Amino acid sequence: MRDVNTRLMRSGKKYNFITPRDFLDFINHFIELKSVKQAELVELQGHLNRGLDKLKETEEEVAELQSSLKVYKNDLEV
Numbered sequence: 246m247r248d249v250n251t252r253l254m255r256s257g258k259k260y261n262f263i264t265p266r267d268f269l270d271f272i273n274h275f276i277e278l279k280s281v282k283q284a285e286l287v288e289l290q291g292h293l294n295r296g297l298d299k300l301k302e303t304e305e306e307v308a309e310l311q312s313s314l315k316v317y318k319n320d321l322e323v
Contacts, residue, residue, distance in 0.1 A: 247263075250263070
């Protein structure tokens with residue numbers, strides 16, 4: 246913040262004072278942003294977990310179909 250204020254003072258001849266309240270507002274904003282991003286990550290993680298579960302189910306179904314295919318193939322040969 247100090248660097249930005251220094252650049253603003255040089256370029257525009259204005260200076261923004263940083264008060265403790267501004268700093269507390271910054272901290273509160275950061276906490277809110279962290280909560281939002283954490284909720285998004287939890288939602289995405291749930292979505293990925295559901296997708297992985299579906300892939301595992303599909304893998305099991307393919308294994309069952311392959312075993313039944315072997316039986317049908319034997320019957321067909323006979």
